[in-house]
Amino acid sequence: MLPSPLLTALRSARHLVVFTGAGVSAESGIPTFRDALSGLWQRFDPATLATPQAFRRDPALVWGWYEWRRMKVLQAQPNPAHRAIAELARHVAEFTLITQNVDDLHERAGSQDVIHLHGSLQQPRCFACARSPAAPLAPADEPEDGRRLEPPRCTHCGGRLRPGVVWFGENLPAAALNAAFDAARRCDLLISVGTSGVVYPAAEVPRLALDAGAMVLHVNPQAVAQPGEREFVLRGPAGAELPELLRQAFGA
Ligand code: OAD
Numbered sequence: 001m002l003p004s005p006l007l008t009a010l011r012s013a014r015h016l017v018v019f020t021g022a023g024v025s026a027e028s029g030i031p032t033f034r035d036a037l038s039g040l041w042q043r044f045d046p047a048t049l050a051t052p053q054a055f056r057r058d059p060a061l062v063w064g065w066y067e068w069r070r071m072k073v074l075q076a077q078p079n080p081a082h083r084a085i086a087e088l089a090r091h092v093a094e095f096t097l098i099t100q101n102v103d104d105l106h107e108r109a110g111s112q113d114v115i116h117l118h119g120s121l122q123q124p125r126c127f128a129c130a131r132s133p134a135a136p137l138a139p140a141d142e143p144e145d146g147r148r149l150e151p152p153r154c155t156h157c158g159g160r161l162r163p164g165v166v167w168f169g170e171n172l173p174a175a176a177l178n179a180a181f182d183a184a185r186r187c188d189l190l191i192s193v194g195t196s197g198v199v200y201p202a203a204e205v206p207r208l209a210l211d212a213g214a215m216v217l218h219v220n221p222q223a224v225a226q227p228g229e230r231e232f233v234l235r236g237p238a239g240a241e242l243p244e245l246l247r248q249a250f251g252a
Helices: 004-012 039-043 052-057 059-075 080-091 174-186 204-211 238-250
Strands: 015-020 094-099 119-126 161-165 189-193 215-219 231-234
Touching: 004 215, 004 231, 004 238, 015 080, 015 174, 015 204, 052 059, 059 119, 059 161, 080 094, 080 189, 080 238, 094 174, 174 204, 189 204, 204 215, 215 238
Parallel strands: 015 094, 015 189, 189 215, 215 231
Antiparallel strands: 119 161
8 A cells, every 4th residue: 555645645736747757668668868879879979979069970870860769769659657647637637747758658648738858859850940840750761770861851941850859968948947847846746757867957846846845756666765754755667656556546
């Protein structure tokens, strides 16, 4: 049985925030950023693939790597954790989902209005004029591990398209960050799922909620936090812990 103060906090929450990281997609088989550097990509350092400088130097190398990751996401399915999060939204008056992930598995599990702090693999934009292409990216042929791919050209200015994700040295999208901080400050309960909490400014989100008086629940197989007066910890995989939380709180 889960701690009753946790179940009470969830049942009585008026505004629930769920904040997710790479761990929520782990059980869907999506490699985390560092795991993604496996196979033939292993010889690259993240900083040589995920920076504007890297794209300027070798756009086909960077685009090829992101297309490979995009294909991995397209081949994956949402897992019980994504589905439990979508279901939680139906049990509270106000719900905000904030993710650091660049995949679209929350949306495919039924979540709406997801705040993507680190952008999305599905929404490229022009490296030169920043405009988005009129049509979504087609599911390309699976690029081979390690294969370079020339980026498509912008239909507006002819520049190269770049992945719509936040790279090292770039700012997070301001509107997304402001919306995330605002929700964290206003919520009564924040559930932080599958994040190591070391990448800033995203990692400030649970701290802001705690400082503003909310309860915070961490769901992670690793010890990422100590249980405290207003902090709860569920040590386990999100795909098991979140459906169980939903079941015990709402019988769903
Ligand atoms: P990390 O890769 O830093 O951490 C993943 C977390 O998920 C770890 O704490 C794992 O213990 C946990 N985990 C693994 N399997 C899990 C499971 N089945 N259920 C629950 N948790 C599990 O990922 P993030 O915290 O998301 O940024 O990293 C943040 C950012 O670092 C990423 O968004 C990316 C990277 O640099 C950018 O690309 C800008």
